[in-house]
Amino acid sequence: MSLGSDSMQDSLKGRSQWRAVLLSLVILVVVWEVLGRYVIHNDLIFAPLSHIFERMYTMALSGELWKHVKASGIAFIFGYTAAIAFGVMTGILLALKPRIGFYVEPWLGALYATPMIALAPIFVVLLGIGLSSKIAIIFIEAFFPVTTNSALGIKSTNRDLIDASLSFGATDAQVVKTVLLPNSLPFIVAGMRIAVGRALAGVVVAEIFGSVAGIGNMIWFSAEAYDMPKLFSGVFLLAGTSVALMSVLARIEKRVAPWRA
Amino acid sequence: MTDVKSQAKLRLSNVGHAYKGVGGEPLTVLRDITFDVRPGEFVTIVGGSGSGKTTLLRIIDHLIAPTSGAVLIDGEKIERPGGKLSFVFQTDSLLPWRNVIDNVAYGLDLRGVPKADGRSAARKYLELVGLGGFADYYPHQLSGGMRQRVNLARALAVEPDVLLMDEPFAALDAQTRELMQLELLRIWRETGKTILFVTHQLDEAVFLADRVIALSARPGSVREIVSIDLPQPRDIATKRTPEFQAYVARLWNLIESDVRRGFQDESAASI
Numbered sequence: 001m002s003l004g005s006d007s008m009q010d011s012l013k014g015r016s017q018w019r020a021v022l023l024s025l026v027i028l029v030v031v032w033e034v035l036g037r038y039v040i041h042n043d044l045i046f047a048p049l050s051h052i053f054e055r056m057y058t059m060a061l062s063g064e065l066w067k068h069v070k071a072s073g074i075a076f077i078f079g080y081t082a083a084i085a086f087g088v089m090t091g092i093l094l095a096l097k098p099r100i101g102f103y104v105e106p107w108l109g110a111l112y113a114t115p116m117i118a119l120a121p122i123f124v125v126l127l128g129i130g131l132s133s134k135i136a137i138i139f140i141e142a143f144f145p146v147t148t149n150s151a152l153g154i155k156s157t158n159r160d161l162i163d164a165s166l167s168f169g170a171t172d173a174q175v176v177k178t179v180l181l182p183n184s185l186p187f188i189v190a191g192m193r194i195a196v197g198r199a200l201a202g203v204v205v206a207e208i209f210g211s212v213a214g215i216g217n218m219i220w221f222s223a224e225a226y227d228m229p230k231l232f233s234g235v236f237l238l239a240g241t242s243v244a245l246m247s248v249l250a251r252i253e254k255r256v257a258p259w260r261a
Numbered sequence: 262m263t264d265v266k267s268q269a270k271l272r273l274s275n276v277g278h279a280y281k282g283v284g285g286e287p288l289t290v291l292r293d294i295t296f297d298v299r300p301g302e303f304v305t306i307v308g309g310s311g312s313g314k315t316t317l318l319r320i321i322d323h324l325i326a327p328t329s330g331a332v333l334i335d336g337e338k339i340e341r342p343g344g345k346l347s348f349v350f351q352t353d354s355l356l357p358w359r360n361v362i363d364n365v366a367y368g369l370d371l372r373g374v375p376k377a378d379g380r381s382a383a384r385k386y387l388e389l390v391g392l393g394g395f396a397d398y399y400p401h402q403l404s405g406g407m408r409q410r411v412n413l414a415r416a417l418a419v420e421p422d423v424l425l426m427d428e429p430f431a432a433l434d435a436q437t438r439e440l441m442q443l444e445l446l447r448i449w450r451e452t453g454k455t456i457l458f459v460t461h462q463l464d465e466a467v468f469l470a471d472r473v474i475a476l477s478a479r480p481g482s483v484r485e486i487v488s489i490d491l492p493q494p495r496d497i498a499t500k501r502t503p504e505f506q507a508y509v510a511r512l513w514n515l516i517e518s519d520v521r522r523g524f525q526d527e528s529a530a531s532i
Contacts, residue, residue: 161354168342169344182358183358
């Protein structure tokens with residue numbers, strides 16, 4: 001039983017990885033600050049970190065930051081949650097009903113590969129500037145990775161597990177509940193992780209094409225005004241959200257499927 | 262006729278199976294398999310590649326429906342999986358997201374046994390296979406031999422009359438396999454189950470069995486049924502006796518031509 005030594009190695013690996021992340025972060029901060037203060041003297045293309053965080057702080061105090069975070073956050077929550085709900089259902093249905101999947105899956109593959117940014121203006125025209133077009137764009141970005149991963153989770157189930165279940169007299173519904181769904185769970189969480197990045201990209205795209213507020217809107221307007229501290233504030237917020245959500249989902253993925261580690 | 266029927270735990274009468282082969286031609290894999298298994302008997306099935314051993318076992322459990330003939334248990338036709346039979350697969354088919362005790366109770370869960378009752382029954386069988394201390398472990402934390410013990414406990418937990426075992430020790434190393442054979446014989450004696458055990462290893466077939474069924478290949482059919490008159494209980498020393506060796510040699514002679522043909526086919530296919 002090599003159980004103890006395995007988990008010890010894992011925690012060692014985890015600790016040194018954290019140290020590496022921390023070190024590279026410190027280096028990045030120092031290099032950025034030095035570049036911004038002493039190398040690039042043009043405020044129109046770059047800003048030192050201290051200026052960016054100072055700006056974030058004043059925007060947070062004035063309530064401006066909250067206005068943008070709220071506008072984007074609401075759209076993200078609705079679009080992302082709907083994409084997961086419908087994506088999981090669609091993916092599982094397609095995998096369980098191969099007759100339907102046979103017709104639909106090539107199109108799903110094609111749409112997954114299509115840059116959805118190209119469709120964004122269509123949604124704005126159809127649904128107008130505002131929350132609904134934003135939600136639609138975020139939804140369409142996040143939907144496909146969740147769908148394809150959910151379907152993959154069902155289809156990748158080991159045939160022997162299904163046979164074992166059937167040999168105990170399991171009904172089809174029992175096979176789905178006790179074998180296929182648990183098997184697909186880590187795949188679904190992986191799909192949710194991939195969808196985070198795409199959904200956040202969707203937020204920016206949607207707000208560039210049509211919005212009155214939001215992080216994407218803030219980035220876009222500060223770019224036009226060459227307001228670098230404000231622009232980077234938006235970028236940092238998006239990056240931070242993405243990293244946080246993805247690492248939470250990566251943890252959940254490990255939690256629900258320790259045998260895959 | 263009727264008294265023979267009442268004696269047989271399991272009866273196969275003229276079981277045959279054919280797949281739809283390439284170009285619509287039916288490909289017969291099993292033909293006219295007829296034999297009885299008595300209650301509490303240990304029967305092993307051997308045969309070269311292409312003899313359809315695994316298909317036969319799956320047909321008996323009705324995971325595959327036979328295209329002809331019938332399989333009877335206690336005189337009744339088997340028409341769906343489950344019931345009085347339980348299956349032990351070659352690969353460890355444990356659910357990776359269930360811990361050991363929940364895996365053993367899996368069959369009971371499927372049959373609607375209350376959770377607490379299922380767990381206490383499972384614990385009993387886990388102890389029978391010698392893994393009482395591993396209830397909370399997950400399959401990926403166990404060795405191959407331990408996983409197959411859990412597999413066996415899971416099959417026993419639904420209290421079947423007949424155990425169908427499909428080369429369950431094939432993936433284990435030689436030493437573990439010998440120990441598992443002894444364990445299986447012990448469990449067989451303690452539980453009095455009827456066991457039908459498929460293997461490609463002739464010494465394993467002789468060591469475990471009351472009778473060995475030798476199948477011929479393409480299509481698989483019963484070539485000969487050999488009664489093994491070696492005293493029980495058997496142990497490692499049994500394998501060193503000349504009688505044991507003679508049985509193995511006899512089985513080898515029975516299936517040698519099929520094995521050689523299969524070997525040549527495979528060599529030809531790989532060129």
